[in-house]
Amino acid sequence: MWESICLTLAATAGNNIGKVLQKKGTGILPPLSFKFKVIRAYAVNKSWLIGFLIDISGALLMLRALSLAPVSIIQPVSGCGLAILSIFSHFYLQEVMNVIDWLGITLAGIGTIGVGAGGEEQVASSVSILQLPWLAFFVVILFVLLNGWLRICKRQRREQELMEYEVVEEIIYGLESGILFGMASVISKIGFVLVQQGFSKMLIPLCVSISICCSGTGFYYQTRGLKHGRAIVISTCAAVASIVTGVLAGMLALGERLPSAPVARLSLLLGWLFIMMGVILLVSSTRLMRHLPWPLQNLIPSGADRNFSLRKTGSHRVKDPSPAAVIPATTLHHLIPTPAKEKA
Helix, strand or coil, X not given: CXXXXXXXXXXXXXXXXXXXXXXXXXXCCCCCCCCHHHHHHHHCCHHHHHHHHHHHHHHHHHHXXXXXXXXXXXXXXXXXXXXXXXXXXXXXXXXXXXXXXXXXXXXXXXXXXXXXXXXXXXXXXXXXCCHHHHHHHHHHHXXXXXXXXXXXXXXXXXXXXXXXXXXXXXXXXXXXXXXXHHHHHHHHHHHHHHHHCCCCCCHHHHHHXXXXXXXXXXXXXXXXXXXXXXXXXXXXXXXXXXXXXXXXXXXXXXXXXXXXXXXXXXXHHHHHHHHHHHHHHHHHHHHHHHCCCHHXXXXXXCCCXXXXXXXXXXXXXXXXXXXXXXXXXXXXXXXXXXXXCCCC
């Protein structure tokens, strides 16, 4: 189990750090296209190429981790990618960290240890073919309801001639992208489990391909939300939805069960809770700092200028919604560039 957790941490670190290095390299590159000159410019850019290779390595490690451990373990632990990215940005990009950032990193680390300790007692996965149609049906119905609710909100906003997104719309976009990211991991895991049960090995590339489609669709919803909505709301909802989806789908569709021992069960549940709390704190740290008492804000570095994008110069930074905070939890979806920008 600890081997799988270490692989997951390495995978999500590679996804996030690779994304940062790619962002750093694209600062002097033209928009990506299929033109030979553009592709060559990307290929000879050292920062972008290293980031791309690290990103791919992280995706492959994530597949390996999913083949070894339950998705209800892998998916929450992959949420710690934001904590790893924060540490990398602090030491490599010299970005300011505030006390809430460090608290979020600590909670994510403690949660990872709890998940590892409790996951040792978890029973191996087994897929029932009859459960898969029900899982797909439930996800489709959920998306129909969410999109119906979204259309109602958009119509009301148009009638009131409002330009800004309502908070409900931001939440819906975050939930939809997070559910798809979580399902991407579940579908990849289904392929490995079915092969272990004696089915054709061709199911692995088939399930991975479907997983990539889910991740790409999740990117689409996340990008639409980030275009006009607040990144803090969308990223938080997506992170939590991704973890919850992975855990619930793993238990309902893959037959994963909580440990029978009370101590192991409590350790696993607390680990899930701490990881989600850590992710939420990391995503919303800057906003939370603004609500602290004024004397306390003067004593604690606020890190208000911190973001997870590259440093252009000594004082100039490019604003970025850091969608990679959510995305590392899924298989291969980091390989798709994210043009979304945060609107404060």
